[in-house]
Amino acid sequence: MSQDISRFKLDKDKAALVVVDVQEKLIPAMPEKVYRQTLKSIQFLVEGARHLKLPVVATEQYPKGLGRTVSDLAQACQDKLVEKVSFGCCGEPSFLETLKSLGRSQIIVTGMEAHVCVYQTVLGLLDAGYHVHLVRDAIISRGKIDYLNALENAARAGATVTTAETALFQLMGASTAPEFKAISALVKNR
Template sequence: MDIIKKLWLKKDGTVLVIVDVQERLVPAMDEHVRQQVITNIRAIAEAARIIGLPVLATEQYPKGLGGTVPELASYAEGPIIQKSSFSCCGEESFLDALEGKKARQILLVGMEAHVCVFQTLLDLQGRGYQVHLVRDAICSRRKTDFLTALDSARLAGATVTTTEMALFQLLQKAGTAEFKAVSALIKDR
């Protein structure tokens, strides 16, 4: 794939996937990091709502890890997808929902970077999707696991990005109502 084409994140054909930001998992993350990650995911999800980007969310074994944190749960289109496989792609309802969006690019955020997020990334890349992994909107309990996930994501062909970089790529120009609303979100985080 042409490297420039791979790096461009386009609004049309992109889906935001929020992986496993759950009530009993979040407290296991470093307090400062988890707050920043949730703030960034919330900004991305709100921007997705503003610009019309579809949003899918998953929960890993919610009976044990609880539901999606309240500040993010309302952003999912349709029901939050429950799963037992680490990769979201191990759940048929996730694949069906994704297929229904007619997307070829995935904006990927969530927890934990080196387990569910990374395994989802591998499966999505393997299925021909171009994954944009938002490094400041993912986390792991340990920094080494987080950094290894980033390195491995690059090796797998994913594009590693940031919240602000991704949002400005999706907007592509200033002066619109969408730009003004999303700019305010970026300033507020």
């Protein structure tokens, strides 16, 4: 008897990208080198999503206190921006309404902090019936143990833990995809 692996598969017609709380005033608390790498992975996914015509939803946790989305991502994430005060995005009703309006069943999750807002968002999305793909190289926490705990618990809860490149290549499916050339260029420039 074979195992159902459908939750591990991504389909560009079913997927959306979520960028959780990559905000100005959170950045100084992050390990600088890790943040730079994480930001590159998020930018890579956002640009790849643009080529694949995937919707991108960004969130901001209490922007009055924590500032807006960092300038490196702000323009690419402005179309569907949800402000929130709940740590988990699903605690903000307009977030789930926005996702529902997209008609997507797979959510690719990135952002910060892995063990707080990202993790609680993953649990909320799973509870709402979405297939969740948590991108390990596109999330960050201040501390490594918190980051690792978030990954482990998210996977145990049912999220598929992946990487940015794995996600984009899976979304394309084949080298014959019309987006292959553009995404291959993104990979080379990483």
